[in-house]
Amino acid sequence: MPDCIGLVAGEGELPPILARAMLGRGREVVAIALCEQAHARLNPLVQRLYSFGAGQGNRIIDTLKREGVRELVIIGKVSKEVLFRRWRLDSRALRVLRRAGSFRDDALLREVIREFESEGIRVVEQSHFLPELCPKGGVLTHRRPTRREWRDIAYGFSAARGVGALGIGQTIVVKRGTVLAVEGMEGTDETIARGCRLAQEGGGGGQGEPTGTGSAPGHAHGRDPDTGGDAGGQGHRAGDRSGEDTGGRWRGVCPGRG
Structure with a gap:
C-alpha cells in the first residue's frame, strides 16, 4: 500500500479526525482544503496542504498527481452553491457536471470518483480509516x-x-x-x-x-x-x-x- 495518501476536505469535524487517523497509521497526508475552515483545521496537522475551490478540478488533480498520490479519501461537506456559479467551474469540473446530468448528490459523487480514478487515483472509503465511527x-x-x-x-x-x-x-x-x-x-x-x-x-x-x-x-x-x-x-x-x-x-x- 502506498505511504502517501490524499485527503480532499470540506467543512465539518471529520477532516481533522481523518487526518489524525491517517497519520496514526504511518501515512503521509497530502491534503486539499476546499474551504477556509478545512484549511484552518488541517494546517496544524499536515505539512503538505493546498487550498482550492471545489470547482478547480484541474488544479486539484494536477496537484495530487504531482505529489504522487495514488489513493485518496473525500470527506466533509461541500456546498452545492458553486454549481450555480458556472464561472467558478473549470473545464474538468464542467465535464464532470455534464456527465452527472443533474445536481443530485449520488450522481455528482459517482462522477467525481470516476474522474479521480480515470487519472489513476483510487478513492478509498472513509470507514477504512475510521471504523470506530461506523x-x-x-x-x-x-x-x-x-x-x-x-x-x-x-x-x-x-x-x-x-x-x-x-x-x-x-x-x-x-x-x-x-x-x-x-x-x-x-x-x-x-x-x-x-x-x-x-x-x-x-x-x-x-x-x-x-x-x-x-x-x-x-x-x-x-x-x-x-x-x-x-x-x-x-x-x-x-x-x-x-x-x-x-x-x-x-x-x-x-x-x-x-
Whole structure:
C-alpha cells in the first residue's frame, strides 16, 4: 500500500479526525482544503496542504498527481452553491457536471470518483480509516425508544428511503407521524435544526423528534463526503436527542428523558 495518501476536505469535524487517523497509521497526508475552515483545521496537522475551490478540478488533480498520490479519501461537506456559479467551474469540473446530468448528490459523487480514478487515483472509503465511527445496528444511548417513537422511526425510515431514491436528500425529521423537515441543499445539520424549530413553534417542545436517515439505492455511502458521523451527530446534539437506532444505512434518533 502506498505511504502517501490524499485527503480532499470540506467543512465539518471529520477532516481533522481523518487526518489524525491517517497519520496514526504511518501515512503521509497530502491534503486539499476546499474551504477556509478545512484549511484552518488541517494546517496544524499536515505539512503538505493546498487550498482550492471545489470547482478547480484541474488544479486539484494536477496537484495530487504531482505529489504522487495514488489513493485518496473525500470527506466533509461541500456546498452545492458553486454549481450555480458556472464561472467558478473549470473545464474538468464542467465535464464532470455534464456527465452527472443533474445536481443530485449520488450522481455528482459517482462522477467525481470516476474522474479521480480515470487519472489513476483510487478513492478509498472513509470507514477504512475510521471504523470506530461506523455504528452497528441497535440502540446506542441510555434508553430504548417508546412504542410511539418506534412507530415514528419506522415511518421515518420508509419516508427517508423514498426521499433518497428520488435524489432529494437522505434525512427527514418526523414527530408523531408528521414529517417536519426534508433535507434539501442545506444539508443534515440545518435540516435537523429546522425540524426542531418547527416542533418548538408547534408547541411540542424541542425534544421528541425522531430523525430518519436513508440511503438512495446505488448511493456510494461509504465514500459520501458528508456523513452522518459529522454533520448528523452535531445536529442531533443541537436538537437534544439521546437515543439512536442504527440499522444498516439509516438512523432513527429519539429524545432523552431526565
